[in-house]
Amino acid sequence: MAMLKTLRLAVPAALTVALFASGAAAQDYPDRPITLVVPTAAGGGVDTQARALAPAMEEILGQPVQVVNRGGAGGTVGIQSLVLPADPDGYTIAASASVSLIENPILQGLAYGPEDLTIIGTTGQFQVAIVASADAPYDTWEDFVAYARENPNTRWYALGQVTVPIMNAIAEAEGLEIAIVPGQGGATLAPTLIAGDADVSISGGIHTPFVESGDLVVLLSLLSTGDLMATPDVPSAQELYGISMENNLVISGPAGMSDDVVAALEAAVHTATESERFIETMDTIQFPVAYRSSADATQFLNDQADSTRAVLAE
């Protein structure tokens, strides 16, 4: 009997909740833990940043933010299996490199791009640059180009296919003949260059401590705007050839999230990027904090996707 009574009370209550759910949901958001999908294995740059961001967001939102790692295929496995199909209720969001949203899906022939996600903001910028061993007979971009002209088929180490079209475009602009050495795993960058197995490589940012220790030198910046944090004086490929390889840390969610939820998350991300812990972590792994609002980031990534598609379609 008692159970029946409870049921009788519960049914109208549930109905009331259901009726007002659409209005109440956004106001009460978040009322349960949020999952932050990181589409790489635990331990990399993206993961470290996400794990610094999560506790700061937690404090602001008042609900736990749980990091879930699902690595594979340059981030496309995690985005496709956990983020795209999730409910756009704001309880599943992702922290990924923009290369997992733009270049990798194109190269792998997958049918999604930043347009198919709700972009909440960007939080950091990868220090993409062309680097070489400090022992090499050149330590500026000018010297390297001269060296590469005299010695055709310089070996360019390609970590991931994403960098191959960039390398070819730069070589073409300078009229160089190059040989591309395929590689895998960011950790192999420094040893490959130091051992002399390749002449130059494009680094996504992990070169900075090696530059500080004197093992590697930076030759050319690949940022679309602004200077590299640790080596602001190197020339920029954007200025020389109009070529860049921008990669940012993006916070995103499934398409169709309500404006209220996006606003709540946007505010949390913004405040979190200004928190002491996040800034400290970013300083340790030597990434500049680069915050963009939801609107700015959406515009930025969509433009980047359009131009990348045009380049890769050639």
Place this chain on the structure above:
Amino acid sequence: MDTIAVVVGQSFTLYNVLFVAAGIFLGYVVGAIPGLGKVTAAAIAIPLTYAMNPVSAIGFLVGIAKGSTAGNAVSAILINTPGEPSSVPTAMDGYPLARQGKGVKAMKIAIIASTIGDFCATWLLIFLTAPLANVAVQIGKVELAAILIFAMTFIAALSGKSLSKGLISGMIGIILASVGLEIETGTQRLTFGSLLVFDGLPLIAMAIGIVAVAEMVLQFEEQMSLRKGGEPGQKSLDLKTGEENRVTGKDLATVAPTIARGTVVGGGIGLLPGLGAAIASFASYGLTRRLSKDPDSFGKGNIKGIAAAESADNAVIPSSLITLFALGIPGSVIAAILAAGFTMHGIIPGPLMMRENPEFMLGLFGSMLLASVLMLLIGWIGMRLFARVITIPFTFLFSGVIFFSVVGAYLQGGGVFGVYILVVFGIVGYFLKRFDFSFVTFIIGFIIGPQLELAVRQSLIIVQGTSVWDYPVAIVFGIITLGVILRVTWSTVKRITGPTLSEELDS
């Protein structure tokens, strides 16, 4: 004197000793659970270290890594279900010993070999980090290709009775390892359009399936037939602690050279980024068997087999940290996870670490040596406790192992997909074992195949325009490889044409 004071002040505090011991204990327990290994243990433990001070946090993580590597031997020896590929050779001799009632002795040998391997490699890390890292960095792609081909020839040494069956399963391993995106152009290979295998089949889920699940099914079958035959379905294993389980001075003298060799092999292989514990323990096992006067006694319960595998397996851990500490390059999966732990505590692994955080580094070295000693203590005392696993009725053991195998495959194999892989390779493993195909060469093929492919393809581009004499290290390894191949061919020819042929057909 100051150095010693710093080490003592940082690492021999009650707080730190407790955390290192907790790490070892936790690692040992997780390692001793079939299907779970160090990567799972360390990945789960990283969030637990948030509130600790850096020295204790890293000591705790190192303790977990060391403890679980040693703990893996327990399930490998007692129930023939290694938690990781690197403990497979331990099971090859450990399980036969356990069946002879010498399980405790096998575990003792394992823990002694683990501790010595680990302890010596830790000193290597402390004193030779800088010079060894410079050597490791000079090992380029061409040298790596030569070393991998050399390691491949151990397949032949490990293929058991039938060389052709060993080669067949090795080739199946290589073919399955080619699943995923091809490295140079990104072409899909054998993916059938499924995104989940773009990065290849998950090794750990597959290895647990092929080793632990298949073994449980085989043991289940054995129990059923025992029951049908009117005998009670009791475990045939028996845990004696009497005379025959004592490790004598003679035993120690027998395994001492093996342990020394295992430590060198593990220390050397751990130094080369990406080669890892599995290759080290197989290589050490293969080498010991090849050098033995009585190679046929291996696989039937030779304590040298356990000593070879375990010393190399544990020596890899400190050694794979050498390139991490000196250059910021993690030499193994576990080193990469530790690197994440470092970063979380505000320390960037790499060349600047020693200069910027000398006190932390001394404290860490102290903790690592402490971990070696504690590992021996906890392993030795805990042995009786862990050994009770074989007194568990088979019904519970079976369900427990399957349960933990599913958990391990889920954690390390990309969620539910890992569980499917576990089931499929459980079935594959069952048939491999049933028809006497070597699952060992299968796993080695799977691990080395893709690395070798990448190294060879890179080398072909790199060597353009250079002379063969630019690569003396590669030449040396090439000659050794040829020597091994000739020896194996010679002994195979002798075996086929020799008088032993009829004996072999009879058996």
